[in-house]
Amino acid sequence: MNDKPRLVLGSGSPRRLELLAQLGVTPDDIRPPDINEDPAKGEQPRPYCVRLAREKAMAIGADDDEIVLSADTTVALGRRILGKPADAGEAAAFLSLLSGRRHRVITALAVRRGDQLWERDVVTQVKMKALSNEELNAYLATNDWQGKAGGYAIQGPAGAFIPWINGSFTAVVGLPLAETANLLGAAGYPLYKPAP
Numbered sequence: 001m002n003d004k005p006r007l008v009l010g011s012g013s014p015r016r017l018e019l020l021a022q023l024g025v026t027p028d029d030i031r032p033p034d035i036n037e038d039p040a041k042g043e044q045p046r047p048y049c050v051r052l053a054r055e056k057a058m059a060i061g062a063d064d065d066e067i068v069l070s071a072d073t074t075v076a077l078g079r080r081i082l083g084k085p086a087d088a089g090e091a092a093a094f095l096s097l098l099s100g101r102r103h104r105v106i107t108a109l110a111v112r113r114g115d116q117l118w119e120r121d122v123v124t125q126v127k128m129k130a131l132s133n134e135e136l137n138a139y140l141a142t143n144d145w146q147g148k149a150g151g152y153a154i155q156g157p158a159g160a161f162i163p164w165i166n167g168s169f170t171a172v173v174g175l176p177l178a179e180t181a182n183l184l185g186a187a188g189y190p191l192y193k194p195a196p
């Protein structure tokens, strides 16, 4: 008998699809969310990130028995939210702010099945080395910053700028796998085949 529920990845992020594949999970469908990602006035990074993940999961159209997985990754420098840079100039500004400092990367997950919701967020501290102009310009020229919160991706060439993290590498990339496995399990998605 095969009563595995259908899984919908409520995310257009190719990183999240790859990270799910690392768990051996292939979603039955991919439905990217379309929500307003502007922070509310005075909104703090962590509640903002949690709210966005939830809003993404709620915005995806799905049948009652489909499981929807959405997430949001936010780079926070103190109270400041650094989103996805609009252009190379903004990416340069973000990287100059992050250069030589510690910041936080928050990834919030939201799993929805009908009107049931499971949520979890993971905060990782990340240290970026002080960047020289040469490093900054070389990185900008790769275009790897495009579509990445804070204007960098730890899994790409910017990995050379990150000597230290405290937390979850997969969360920084966009989907914390330990927590994802737990939430999918809670929602009734079988991750592991029983031994024969």
Ligand SMILES: Cc1cn([C@H]2C[C@H](O)[C@@H](COP(=O)(O)OP(=O)(O)OP(=O)(O)O)O2)c(=O)[nH]c1=O
Binding pocket: 010, 011, 012, 013, 014, 015, 032, 033, 056, 071, 072, 073, 074, 075, 084, 105, 147, 148, 149, 150, 152, 153, 154, 155, 172, 173, 174
């Ligand atoms: C900090 C960091 C972010 N990122 C990426 C992960 C996310 O795709 C992106 C943050 O944007 P998000 O808004 O979290 O996600 P998204 O717009 O790419 O996709 P969707 O809303 O459809 O789920 O930044 C990395 O890939 N590596 C990193 O080191």
